[in-house]
Amino acid sequence: MTEIVIVRHGETESNKRGIFRGRLDVPLNERGILQAEWVAEALRHEPVVSVYSGPLSRAEDTARAIAGKHGLSPIVDRAFDNIDLGEWQGREKAAVKRDDPERWGIWVNDPDSLVIPGGESLAAIRARALARTLALAREHRGRRFVIVTHRSVAKLLAGALLGMERGTFWKFYMDNAGYSVFGHDESGFVLLTWNEACHLKERVIEEY
Numbered sequence: 001m002t003e004i005v006i007v008r009h010g011e012t013e014s015n016k017r018g019i020f021r022g023r024l025d026v027p028l029n030e031r032g033i034l035q036a037e038w039v040a041e042a043l044r045h046e047p048v049v050s051v052y053s054g055p056l057s058r059a060e061d062t063a064r065a066i067a068g069k070h071g072l073s074p075i076v077d078r079a080f081d082n083i084d085l086g087e088w089q090g091r092e093k094a095a096v097k098r099d100d101p102e103r104w105g106i107w108v109n110d111p112d113s114l115v116i117p118g119g120e121s122l123a124a125i126r127a128r129a130l131a132r133t134l135a136l137a138r139e140h141r142g143r144r145f146v147i148v149t150h151r152s153v154a155k156l157l158a159g160a161l162l163g164m165e166r167g168t169f170w171k172f173y174m175d176n177a178g179y180s181v182f183g184h185d186e187s188g189f190v191l192l193t194w195n196e197a198c199h200l201k202e203r204v205i206e207e208y
Helices: 013-017 030-042 057-068 093-099 101-109 122-139 151-161
Strands: 002-008 050-053 144-149 179-185 188-196
Touching: 002 057, 002 122, 002 151, 030 057, 050 057, 057 144, 093 101, 122 144, 122 151, 144 151, 151 179, 151 188
Parallel strands: 002 144, 050 144
Antiparallel strands: 002 179, 179 188
């Protein structure tokens, strides 16, 4: 069976402060750097053939910690880049909720229908991440590889791999530096582990 390990990057100050990150290149904070090491240690015991990462530094630095345990370097792949949140990027979530209540309501209740000015739809993220993951599953058939990405991408990719196209965005929760494992064979994809976080000594519970 092919195994796909999907990892969310470690913590940033924007995670702690409730700020929308999107494509802003926000670095790991002190705890995030530790979390990258913790998840790398948790994943060191099973052989890995490749580690892929979105292009933002918080993902790439987490991927570098994981890859280093296997004598690898991360491969940057824009298919796993974070959602583009357009005019919401860099804003506090509380301020968006106050100043843009109509779109905030859609974000909370029906994010598949949301259009943020200058932003990217959930459908577009789902399509790019799924297409690349399917290609990698074929390339690495029968082996284990890692994808380090962002919360939105991981959640949408999980739903897509399991054949759930809409309405699942808030059904999945994923911690910073948590990881999930999917198996793949001739019958399709199966969820083996979701949001494993036992390696995390400290974490922030993040809503919306």
